[in-house]
Amino acid sequence: MIKDVVCTFCGNACDDIEFEGDYGRNLCPVGEAKFARKERIKTPMINGKEVSYDEAIEKAAEILKSSKRPLLYGWSSTVNEAIRLGVIIAEKLGGIYDQCSSVCHAPTTLAMIEQGIVGGTLGQAKNRADVVVFWGCNPVEAHPRHPTRYSVMARGFLTRGRSDRRVIVVDVRKTPTAYLATDFYMIKPNSDFAIFTALRSIVNGHEEAVPDRVGGLKKEELIELAKTLESAKYGLVFFGLGVTHTRGHERNVEAVIKLVQDLNKKTRYILQPMRGHFNVVGSGEVPAWEVGFEYAIDFSRGYARFSPGEFTAVEALIRGDCDAAMIVASDPVAHFPKKAVERLKKIPVIQIDPHPNLTTKIADVVIPTAIVGIEAEGTIYRMDGVPLRVKKIKDTNYPTDVEIMEKLLEKIVR
């Protein structure tokens, strides 16, 4: 049996999986699907034709080197060691480095640049939080073991189980997570900013400034919610795309950060975004220590420039800035807006991924690799930034992302 295996699916990065052959004890159904046998890209390909790894890498390097401003995108489902090499490749090529955050938690980063963030590890939910808020997120479906492992039922040092916690869910519909709640507040879509602001007014003693109804909640409900928040010895607010992807975007996140700042003047509170992919945090941390920024980074002038909305993948593609793309462990064709995908179809695309997806269909060069956390080891960062070393639990003939990046870098700086 192999113990302490890290699940490489969602941002929970559960590290208590025990493998007996193909069976992984403690995996949730979503994790099981990740570890189940899936279709693989069989061999490297150039324009759909099977080729050797050497040929594919040579071709990829040629495309990247002859490109004026290649886009290097993806990264949230590979290890830091590969990401680091990817950042250096982007720097040496004068290209653009961007990662999946630019289409998910970018508003959180922008808000953090304005306000900072009052955070902590998931252990704070487990050990101390007696009020836990899920706002615009649905862990029961998106991060299935979050409630049992960390936040709702977990047995901790001060909070010893479900009965020691007051669980609040705020959402626009009654999600499966709402059924776990002590109090559920159904709000109107796109009203998060207004509600955060109203709560801040109440917490800061300006109840009179709050109108009778805000975002579908009565004033009494808002006061009750504010009192519950204040009643915590240690409170924790988890938030998701329901906050970042509704009207207001980073303004919403800024408002909830400020609410948490205010609450810290009365009691203790922290805030945690529910990050999706298992290493989306690493794909921002690595470029930050290598070149200073987390995403939307352009190197065309020989140094790093950060400009969201300009050097983010979708915008750079739509503007037609990039004349080649390398996609690592991601599927932009499935997730990007139509115009961005159209541009991808026009330019040479290199894909590095273990599994076929929609991007494979448009890629000129396809390089299949080992699956991170099953066939390849390396470092990843959980949603709270806690670093974990994912394991290799099966042998494979596929090369790792790191090996491919090393070879590419060698060819590019040569």
Added chain:
Amino acid sequence: MTSILIKNGIVVDPEQNINGEKMDIYIKDGKIVDECKADKVIDANGMTVVAGGIDIHAHIAGPKVNAGRAMRPEDMKHVRMKSGKFRCAMGGVLLTCPSIGYEYARMGYTTAIEPATPTLYAIHTHEELDSIPIIDKAALPLFGNWHLTFKFAAEKDVEKMKSFVAWAIERAKGYGIKVVNPGGVEAWMYGKNVHSLNECIPGFEATPAEVLTTLMKASIELNLPHKVHVHCNNLGVPGSAETTAETIELAKKIGEYCLHITHIQFNSYTGDTWKNMGSGAEELAKLINDNPVTVDMGQVIFGHTTTMTADGPFEFALFKLAKSKWINKDVEIETGGGIVPITYRAKSAVNAVQWATGLEFGLLVDPDKIVISTDFPNGGPFTSYPYIITLLMSKKFREKEIEEKGVNNYIEKATSLLSIETERTFYDIVKMTRTTPARILGLKNKGNLKVGADADVAIYPFNCNDMPDYERILKALENPAYTIKDGEIVVKDGEIVSENWGKTFWVKAKEQSEVIEEELESVFKYYTVSRGNYGVREEWIRRAEAIRV
């Protein structure tokens, strides 16, 4: 590897009592050797040759440092070097990993210690250390707010504390014991702080004094090369000087050397409000000189910077004061941390006192006991070391700075700086940047030029027997003629000419984790990572070097 002869240089090496003697230095296979056939000869005639500088306390890697970068793109956008033969180097005060390595080397520094890493995040810290080129490095894991520390301190159980320290340092691949505001960060989990050495830590029977005493004893008995490295309680507030004096008393009671107080400047204020705050440096300098304790300066540099410490409650207080942005991080049941941008203004009475207090320490404490630091980035950039050295070496330069920067004249009343005539000799400076930090860290092959020492060498373009005026000193210190790291020339005339990768030191102490097996098992119930996944393996580090004790 090439062999090098540094010919006719004027050597300063306090470890060997060499003060400005014309000598030849031979280098082979990364070490200083007696004599050898040299592939390359450096003509160091008229230049001063010293060991590579050592920074004993600079936040250069780990989750806190990187969160600071992410929060401050306005600081990171500063371009130091474009991508080319070397990496692009970014950052104003905060720096990227490539910048950190290059900037140290460009000052003639070759070793730096990251002084505050949560063991839970040690993998991350080592990833960043591995991305810093050229310099040697090490990391100090945090112990001062760990539940197990409190438990063993409450039981005054030095045996178990020893085992715990050895176990945790091994897991962190760390170099020693760091303590930040003992008990205060745990209190912060309840929205509080601790305010004296003898008050009970919330939820535990232990006091900060017991935490410090037990850890100091453990560090002696384990024979750690670097003893307890402390950021004292009550940091950054008027009245902190008293707490610092009491902390020194604790070490005195133990009777042998076991305490390094870091960024002493930040912990040396008298008074009871910001209005009557003053410097406690004069009194404390006497205490330090008379007792078995060492310190580093924590000098403040006027301008903007980003504060970052494991002292969560301090950063919250600073956030309320500065009303700027604020990052906080509560880490499981072992530590916490915070980050707040700040600007030190010469015109501000408080900041002026801070500036003067740091310099007082640099001028009053025995150079065998004090190391130059800014507590990077808390007091300011480490790239200011040449500036700090020049201030310490020249009263005229101090007077000029006070005049030109318009330093608030409250320092006349609140500090003794203006009445200090001392000008540090270059010999003193070499102690404060090489010999003393190497001794405090127990790095025998560093900070000196003895045969067998690591070939980390800086050559400055001035003659230390015939000191030029302060302007030329400053310029020479900022532009070493050569920096040699591991026997390779990495800097010439202040510019990077080649890049190599330094070592990461860690301490392997005799471990008896079976003594604390029960406690470890029970504490991991409260972790969100498995015990098997906690910590760093040596083979994950680029160039790990274990020091066995």
